[in-house]
Amino acid sequence: MRDELADELEEFIRAGDIWHEEAVNALIKRLEDESDLTHDPLPRMLSRPMSSLLWRMQLGDVDTRFADDVEGIVYPRLWKVMEAVRDGMPDGEIKTRIEVLNRRLARRFADEAHGSSA
Secondary structure, eight states: OOHHHHHHHHHHHHHTGGGOHHHHHHHHHHHHHHHHHHOOHHHHHHHHHHHHHHHHHHHOOOOHHHHHHHHHHHHHHHHHHHHHHHTTOOHHHHHHHHHHHHHHHHHHHHHHHTTOOO
């Protein structure tokens, strides 16, 4: 993953765009385009949890606690991905960080579906 993409992830975090469908959709497209351009599977892999978030937003409004929980997963996990990219960590480490984001987000979505909180 290129440093330029880490810069874009940082801007997404700084802008607080997690609940803006257009911004999330643009990030997903950017990640997919990056994979196509560089033949690097990691950006597309990162687009998957963001796609799940977009899908959840399209289902309807979220309550404050759920939103806080999701932000508490997405923002720090994206930051960890950015750190790994900028520190030149191996792809395997970046992949692990993306997988952790995906698992934690999926678990929180499942909790919501079953009526429990994190």
